[in-house]
Structure formats: C-alpha cells, structure tokens
Amino acid sequence: ETGVTQSPTHLIKTRGQQVTLRCSSQSGHNTVSWYQQALGQGPQFIFQYYREEENGRGNFPPRFSGLQFPNYSSELNVNALELDDSALYLCASSLAGRGAADTQYFGPGTRLTVL
Amino acid sequence: AQRVTQPEKLLSVFKGAPVELKCNYSYSGSPELFWYVQYSRQRLQLLLRHISRESIKGFTADLNKRETSFHLKKPFAQEEDSAMYYCALRSGSARQLTFGSGTQLTVLP
Numbered sequence: 001e002t003g004v005t006q007s008p009t010h011l012i013k014t015r016g017q018q019v020t021l022r023c024s025s026q027s028g029h030n031t032v033s034w035y036q037q038a039l040g041q042g043p044q045f046i047f048q049y050y051r052e053e054e055n056g057r058g059n060f061p062p063r064f065s066g067l068q069f070p071n072y073s074s075e076l077n078v079n080a081l082e083l084d085d086s087a088l089y090l091c092a093s094s095l096a097g098r099g100a101a102d103t104q105y106f107g108p109g110t111r112l113t114v115l
Numbered sequence: 116a117q118r119v120t121q122p123e124k125l126l127s128v129f130k131g132a133p134v135e136l137k138c139n140y141s142y143s144g145s146p147e148l149f150w151y152v153q154y155s156r157q158r159l160q161l162l163l164r165h166i167s168r169e170s171i172k173g174f175t176a177d178l179n180k181r182e183t184s185f186h187l188k189k190p191f192a193q194e195e196d197s198a199m200y201y202c203a204l205r206s207g208s209a210r211q212l213t214f215g216s217g218t219q220l221t222v223l224p
Contacts, residue, residue, distance in 0.1 A: 056209025
C-alpha cells in the first residue's frame with residue numbers, strides 16, 4: 001500500500017506569482033482534501049475533491065483552486081501569491097463513505113515560502 | 116460555526132506521570148472528534164477517534180457532550196509520547212476536519 005505523497009517538498013516564490021502543488025493519494029482512496037497550516041497553528045481546511053469535483057470549501061478566496069484527476073491525484077493552485085500564503089500545505093486522502101475507511105491520511109506537506 | 120480549542124500550547128510532564136491534553140469544542144450538531152499526533156520529522160497521523168472508544172498507545176479520550184470536551188489522557192507518560200497533538204472535529208458536507216492549534220507535549224526523563 002502506497003501512502004500519500006506530495007511534491008515538491010519545499011518551494012520559494014515571490015509575491016504575485018502563481019504556484020502549483022501536487023498530491024498523490026493513497027492507493028484505493030478516491031477523495032483528496034487540502035489544508036493550510038500556518039506556523040504555530042493547526043491545519044485549516046481549504047477544499048476537498050471527490051470524483052474530480054470540488055466537494056466542499058473552507059474560508060479561502062477563489063485564487064485558491066484545485067483539480068482532481070481520474071487517478072485521484074490532485075493539484076492545488078494558488079494565484080497572485082501573498083506573503084500570508086507562506087505555510088505548510090497538507091494533502092489528505094480518504095475513501096468516501098462511513099466507517100474506518102473514511103479516515104484522512106496525510107501527506108508530508110509542501111512548505112511554501114512567499115517573499 | 117465549529118471551533119476546536121486546545122488551551123495549552125506547551126505541556127511538560129515527567130516520565131511515568133499522568134498526562135491530560137485538553138480539548139474543547141463548539142459545534143451545534145452531533146460531533147465526531149479525533150486526536151491526531153505528529154512526531155518529530157513525521158507526518159500527521161490519526162491517534163484515535165471517539166466513535167471507536169479505543170485505547171491507542173495507552174491513550175484514551177472520552178467525549179463529554181455536557182462539557183463539550185474531548186480530553187486526551189494517559190496514566191503513565193513515556194518519553195516516546197513527546198510530540199505535537201491536535202484535536203480535530205469532523206463536520207460539513209465534505210466531512211472536513213477542523214483542528215485546534217495543537218499542544219506540544221514533552222515527556223521529561
């Protein structure tokens with residue numbers, strides 16, 4: 001069984017640029033959730049993708065967007081980067097449905113620094 | 116809106132001492148609560164969920180709806196328990212997790 005993987009590990013961008021982060025879900029999982037974790041804070045829900053469609057969204061502006069592909073991998077895109085976007089971005093995969101299989105399994109994260 | 120509060124950012128206990136990490140929540144529906152743990156240089160992982168009523172690595176957590184709490188307890192702390200602990204509430208159509216800000220537990224020798 002392959003765990004959740006994310007790329008890249010670290011990324012440095014400048015204000016105003018655009019960034020794409022990638023996530024491969026755990027084998028057998030069909031749902032991907034993205035979280036932003038600022039320094040000293042808990043993860044904050046950005047959005048979730050299920051069957052290639054956005055299935056829920058947290059309090060993030062539209063410049064945060066995403067995609068899910070037929071193989072259930074996912075991308076997080078952030079446009080017009082701001083300094084406050086500097087954070088650890090976590091991807092979590094799960095299998096839609098109730099019960100233990102609904103547990104979210106987290107990737108190692110991508111550390112984004114905006115200068 | 117839902118909210119999870121972990122009042123202690125840092126908690127230190129001696130090996131063998133009892134430990135309790137506090138978690139309070141605010142949610143109008145029926146809560147699903149979890150504890151996640153992050154050991155040094157490792158990814159966030161599920162420790163336990165209230166619905167399972169299980170004990171993992173000696174840790175237990177009881178949901179108290181009257182006090183809206185879900186405190187994590189262990190009777191005898193071990194050095195390997197040192198980690199960051201997050202309490203989380205699951206809700207919404209996406210069953211997304213709302214996390215507290217975390218408690219860094221240090222178990223001293």
